[in-house]
Amino acid sequence: MTYSIIIPIYNEEDILPELHRRLTSVLDSLGESSEVILIDDGSADHSYDAMNEIHRKDQRFKVLRLSRNFGHQVAITAGLDYATGEAVILMDGDLQDPPELLAEMTAQWKAGYQVVYTVKRSRKENALKRFAFASFYRLMHTFSSISIPMEAGNFSLLDKRVVDVLRNMPERNRYISGMRAWAGFTQVGVEFHRDARYSGMPKMTLKRLINLALDGLISFSNAPLRLAIYIGVVVAGFSFLGAAYVIYEKLFTHQAILGWTSTIVAITFIGGMILLTLGVIGEYIGRIYDEVKHRPIYIVKDKIGL
16 A cells, blocks of 8 residues: 555544545545545534545545544554555544645655655634634644654654554654654745635644643643743742841841731742743653553444444
């Protein structure tokens, strides 16, 4: 198999026929052996039935059904485990990642690049969401311990050697774009304009974006822990200066520091900083707890064509 295309699906029954039509046209134009692995990530609609129907019409389309909703990044991981192609393409199923870009991506792979990631030149989401995505990528680019290109999401092509590396990375709180960058190899970016969803409501809510940002930042950066240290040093410095001022007023002036308001403010401020730093440490400990349980990352319920 030359190409394996991995597409996570979650409640996309209205989009699947158009996705099949456009992908079929692209695969026919490529003229090489290909498979499309559709991962049903616990859909609550009739997506699984639609995927089953697509498989009956076109054997290149295969279906992997998970036992529940494990999340977008885990669904991609499941697809990577079952892919057999010399090159593996990751893309979303909402048609915001244009299938027509596959020709340019495969051309870069044939030119010798082992990772071909895509860079979004523009988006068609609302202003709030564009700001949230821009902030997310800026945060990752600034604080990550590895170089993650700006506006480079999951839509990418990976050589089989890169896929083998990702398969051997067993962490459960996964950020595929960061793992792809960490793996190294020869990489190149392809720019494109990200389309609006073909149909339905976006699945990447602000809450999901925040969770993804936390997974990415904590998995590839110690910056939050260092920030907790810096906050502790700053608060301790202010406390020392405040204590020195109180001692000075007591010994060298006839003015007393009156009132309990300032005391309460100081206590609550320091208490808040302590809770903040404990929360940051707790995020790291929680992820350690997830790892040591050694539960499977996902559970497969059904397979069609695999």
